[in-house]
Amino acid sequence: MRWRDSSRRIGLDVDSPPTQVPELPPSFEILPEHLPRDDKGSVLWTEVFEVSRPLQVEIGVGTSTFLIDIAERNPGINFVGIEYSAKRVAKFLKKVNHRGVSNIRMLRVEAVQWIPKLFSCQSIAHFHINHPDPWPKRRHQKKRFVNRENSLLLAAFLSSGGGISLRTDFAEYAQQMLEVLDQTPGLTNLSGPGVFASIPREPTRTLYETKFLKAGVQIFYLEYEKTARHGPGTSHAP
Numbered sequence: 156m157r158w159r160d161s162s163r164r165i166g167l168d169v170d171s172p173p174t175q176v177p178e179l180p181p182s183f184e185i186l187p188e189h190l191p192r193d194d195k196g197s198v199l200w201t202e203v204f205e206v207s208r209p210l211q212v213e214i215g216v217g218t219s220t221f222l223i224d225i226a227e228r229n230p231g232i233n234f235v236g237i238e239y240s241a242k243r244v245a246k247f248l249k250k251v252n253h254r255g256v257s258n259i260r261m262l263r264v265e266a267v268q269w270i271p272k273l274f275s276c277q278s279i280a281h282f283h284i285n286h287p288d289p290w291p292k293r294r295h296q297k298k299r300f301v302n303r304e305n306s307l308l309l310a311a312f313l314s315s316g317g318g319i320s321l322r323t324d325f326a327e328y329a330q331q332m333l334e335v336l337d338q339t340p341g342l343t344n345l346s347g348p349g350v351f352a353s354i355p356r357e358p359t360r361t362l363y364e365t366k367f368l369k370a371g372v373q374i375f376y377l378e379y380e381k382t383a384r385h386g387p388g389t390s391h392a393p
C-alpha cells in the first residue's frame with residue numbers, strides 16, 4: 156500500500172472509478188457511439204475537430220490540467236484525452252470549459268480496448284502517459300498499463316517519427332517501463348538503451364507530478380520515438 160498511503164498523504168484522489176455516472180458539461184466530451192466514421196469504420200477526426208491537424212493522445216488524464224496546458228500552447232495540434240473514471244472526466248471537463256480550449260476532446264473509455272476502435276494504425280503523432288496507476292502489490296502488477304502487449308499496441312498506432320512520453324514517481328514501475336519499451340520493435344529510447352531522460356520533452360507538470368515533487372519524491376521520465384522503417388504495422392486494424 157505504499158503508493159496509496161503516499162497518495163493520501165499528499166492529498167490525491169485515489170478512489171476507484173465510480174459506477175454512478177455524474178452529469179457532464181455539454182461540450183468537449185464525445186461519446187464513442189457519436190463519433191463520425193467513414194464507410195470502413197475509421198473515425199473522421201478532421202470532422203470531430205472541424206480541422207485537420209496532427210493528433211496527440213493522453214492516456215489516463217485524471218483531473219490534471221496537463222492536457223489543457225499543452226493544448227493551449229499548441230493550437231496547431233488536436234488533443235484527445237482518454238480517462239475511464241467518470242468522476243475524473245467530469246472534473247476535468249469543468250476545467251476545459253473554464254479555460255475555453257477548443258483543440259481538446261475527451262473520451263470516457265478504457266484505453267486498451269478503445270485505441271484500436273478510435274484510431275487508424277500509424278495515425279497518432281504522440282502518446283502521453285503520466286503517472287499511470289502503479290499497482291504496487293505483486294498480485295496486482297499484471298494490471299499495469301505499460302506492458303509488452305500494450306507497448307506493441309502504442310507503437311502500431313504511432314505515425315513514423317511520432318513519440319511516446321512517460322513519467323512516473325514509482326521507481327520499480329519506471330524500471331519495468333524502461334525494459335519493456337526498450338525492447339519494443341520500432342521504438343527508440345531517445346536517451347539511449349537503459350537510460351531515463353534527464354528532463355521530459357514536455358516540461359508542463361501534471362497534478363500528480365507536482366504533488367510528488369513537493370513531497371520530495373523523484374520523478375522518472377522516459378522519451379521514445381518511432382523509427383521510420385521498423386515500426387509494427389497493421390496488426391491492429393481499426
Ligand SMILES: C[S@@+](CC[C@H](N)C(=O)[O-])C[C@H]1O[C@@H](n2cnc3c(N)ncnc32)[C@H](O)[C@@H]1O
Pocket residue numbers: 172214215216217218219237238239240243264265266267284285286287288300361362363364
Ligand atoms: C494515477 S492517475 C494520474 C493522473 C494524471 N495523469 C496525473 O499525472 O496527474 C492515473 C489515471 O489513469 C486512469 N486510468 C488508468 N488506467 C486507465 C485505462 N486503462 N484507460 C483509461 N484511463 C485509465 C485512472 O482512472 C487515473 O485517473
